[in-house]
Structure formats: C-alpha cells, structure tokens
Amino acid sequence: MRGTILILVGPEYEDLEVWYPKLRLEEAGFEVKLAGLGEREYRGKHGYPCPVDGAVGDFPAAGLAGIVAPGGWAPDKIRRDKNALQRVREVHEAGKMVATICHGPWILISAGIVRGRRLTSTVGIRDDVINAGAEWVDQPAVIDGNIVSSRVPKDLPAFGRAMLEVLNR
Numbered sequence: 001m002r003g004t005i006l007i008l009v010g011p012e013y014e015d016l017e018v019w020y021p022k023l024r025l026e027e028a029g030f031e032v033k034l035a036g037l038g039e040r041e042y043r044g045k046h047g048y049p050c051p052v053d054g055a056v057g058d059f060p061a062a063g064l065a066g067i068v069a070p071g072g073w074a075p076d077k078i079r080r081d082k083n084a085l086q087r088v089r090e091v092h093e094a095g096k097m098v099a100t101i102c103h104g105p106w107i108l109i110s111a112g113i114v115r116g117r118r119l120t121s122t123v124g125i126r127d128d129v130i131n132a133g134a135e136w137v138d139q140p141a142v143i144d145g146n147i148v149s150s151r152v153p154k155d156l157p158a159f160g161r162a163m164l165e166v167l168n169r
Contacts, residue, residue: 002065005067014074015044033059066167120139
C-alpha cells in the first residue's frame with residue numbers, strides 16, 4: 001500500500017464523486033477508507049448505499065496520505081462536524097493532499113483553508129468560494145499546492161489525474 005486516503009461521506013453524497021475516486025485511488029495502490037459522521041451507512045443522491053469504515057474521528061491525520069471531500073448535499077452536513085473540520089485542517093497543515101469536487105469546497109471553506117488559494121467547484125457555490133477569499137477558476141481540475149479541486153462528475157477523469165499528480169510528488 002502507498003498510504004491511506006480518507007473520503008468523507010454523509011447523507012445524500014454525490015454517488016460518482018465518492019465511488020470514482022475510491023476505485024481510482026485503490027487502482028493506484030492506495031488504501032481508501034470511507035469516513036462518516038457516526039452512522040454506519042449513507043445513501044447517495046442517486047440511492048447507492050455506502051457503508052463506512054468509521055467516523056472521521058477514528059482516523060488520525062498522521063496516518064493519512066490525503067483526504068477527499070466529495071460533493072452532493074453531504075458537505076452541508078459534514079461542514080458542521082468539528083472532527084471533520086479538524087481532520088481537514090490537520091491534513092492540510094501537514095502538506096498532504098486535500099482534494100474536493102462539486103459542493104465539497106464548503107468543507108474546506110468551513111475548515112478555513114481556502115483564503116488566498118486558487119480552486120474550482122460547481123458554479124453553484126462559486127460565490128461561496130470567492131467570498132471565503134479564494135480565486136475561483138472554471139477548469140476541470142485545479143492544483144494549488146496540496147489542494148486539488150474539480151467542478152462536477154463529468155470532470156472526474158481530470159480530478160483523478162490531478163489527485164495522483166499531487167500524491168506522486
């Protein structure tokens with residue numbers, strides 16, 4: 001194994017934005033853990049079940065190579081969880097990969113790590129990203145240091161390549 005990546009999952013997550021990165025990262029040799037807010041399983045926006053490996057607090061940042069914040073409606077719940085925000089901050093402060101797509105940047109915004117950074121998201125939260133002090137760009141995937149961001153499910157191939165570029169440094 002090349003390291004462990006934590007993917008944050010919550011109610012009404014965007015199905016493809018959890019499962020594509022999970023499978024892509026596993027294919028590249030990473031161990032991927034799915035972490036929730038305390039429940040044992042979540043349903044995606046499209047109904048796909050997602051059993052989790054534990055709560056976010058069960059996975060110390062020191063043992064992680066990176067963290068992924070997918071979209072859907074889950075980020076609106078996850079951003080309220082102090083353990084999730086703390087874990088994102090710790091992974092970021094350690095210089096490890098923090099990757100996000102679609103509505104996922106809400107979690108990074110609430111963790112306080114986007115000011116002065118360059119990233120993308122779904123256009124629906126563009127103003128939130130800008131108001132949090134980041135430069136928003138309309139590109140399939142953006143790398144700014146250790147932060148990887150992407151817009152929507154159709155950009156998942158670019159998101160996967162960008163995550164691996166950062167993880168392979």
